[in-house]
Amino acid sequence: MEIRSGLHRIECPIGERYVAIYVVVGSKSILIVDTGFDDSIRTTVANYFKSNNLSLSKVGYVINTHSDYDHTGGNRAVRELMPNALICAGERDRPMIESLDRMFYDRYNEFEKEHGFAESMAAKDFMMSVAFESNIDIGFSGNERIDLGDRYVEILHTPGHSWGHVSVLDEKTNAVIIGDAVLGNSVLLANGDPAFPPTYRFVEAYRSTIRLLKGYQPSEILTSHYPRYVEQAAIDFLDLSLNYTDLIEKICLEVISTAKKPIGMMELIESAHERMGPWPDPAYKYLAYPVLGHLEILLGYKKIKASKDENGLIKYQLAV
Numbered sequence: 001m002e003i004r005s006g007l008h009r010i011e012c013p014i015g016e017r018y019v020a021i022y023v024v025v026g027s028k029s030i031l032i033v034d035t036g037f038d039d040s041i042r043t044t045v046a047n048y049f050k051s052n053n054l055s056l057s058k059v060g061y062v063i064n065t066h067s068d069y070d071h072t073g074g075n076r077a078v079r080e081l082m083p084n085a086l087i088c089a090g091e092r093d094r095p096m097i098e099s100l101d102r103m104f105y106d107r108y109n110e111f112e113k114e115h116g117f118a119e120s121m122a123a124k125d126f127m128m129s130v131a132f133e134s135n136i137d138i139g140f141s142g143n144e145r146i147d148l149g150d151r152y153v154e155i156l157h158t159p160g161h162s163w164g165h166v167s168v169l170d171e172k173t174n175a176v177i178i179g180d181a182v183l184g185n186s187v188l189l190a191n192g193d194p195a196f197p198p199t200y201r202f203v204e205a206y207r208s209t210i211r212l213l214k215g216y217q218p219s220e221i222l223t224s225h226y227p228r229y230v231e232q233a234a235i236d237f238l239d240l241s242l243n244y245t246d247l248i249e250k251i252c253l254e255v256i257s258t259a260k261k262p263i264g265m266m267e268l269i270e271s272a273h274e275r276m277g278p279w280p281d282p283a284y285k286y287l288a289y290p291v292l293g294h295l296e297i298l299l300g301y302k303k304i305k306a307s308k309d310e311n312g313l314i315k316y317q318l319a320v
């Protein structure tokens, strides 16, 4: 639907969830934020353009907010259906967006060797059946400004969920399209129920992104998997997200302090997930992303120390 003048939000179904794709329309050029799954572009977005008299050949820019396949899976369809589109992403996410194989092994499977939490090959097969990669034309570092004709957008570097995550500020409305840059206290299903934990990974970058977005005093925050957060609701969502990081860090330190022996990351999650959120098995295991992020912070500040067991798995204990 057209939520503001020339700013559209298209909810594309992905299983029990949706990914919201945004369209910003200028007098010369159209910009799209995120590409969903292959079918999101070929069916949902293509149909939406048709019924709203928007031209696919006017699309000049397609931005991937970050390297997750529910945000980049339609990139090949963009190449086929939008011949004038430049595909753009944060430079640090480029390698994983250009290669789904790399996305799978470097991002989704980073916990296998040292933490014993592996993605299944069925998950990889599914990804490969709904997402198709393309090269990236432009790698952003942040603060670029794009002229769409009587309308400018600004690219913000908003790391945390990934290192290269970018958001798009629409100067005309002061709405910020943030993809998954900020994730509240749970990712949601389409019906609003909790789906899985907020999968931020780089904690200090994530906290700094939340503070940065707050500083823009956005008229609204437009995410990929949540309803619109307008005015005060946007600030509340940012505050909730920031407070959640403090809660998780506190719980991690408490569990390590009270453990009788050095404890692995997945053991920590098993014993504490009910205090972190309401997710069922196996969804709660994706706490691996934020929990590892917080363990890295606690290690950095030398509040805890790490060692490896005979299987090469990392165990954590208090530093004193």
Ligand SMILES: [Zn+2]
Binding pocket: 019, 068, 070, 071, 180, 224, 225
């Ligand atoms: Zn997402």
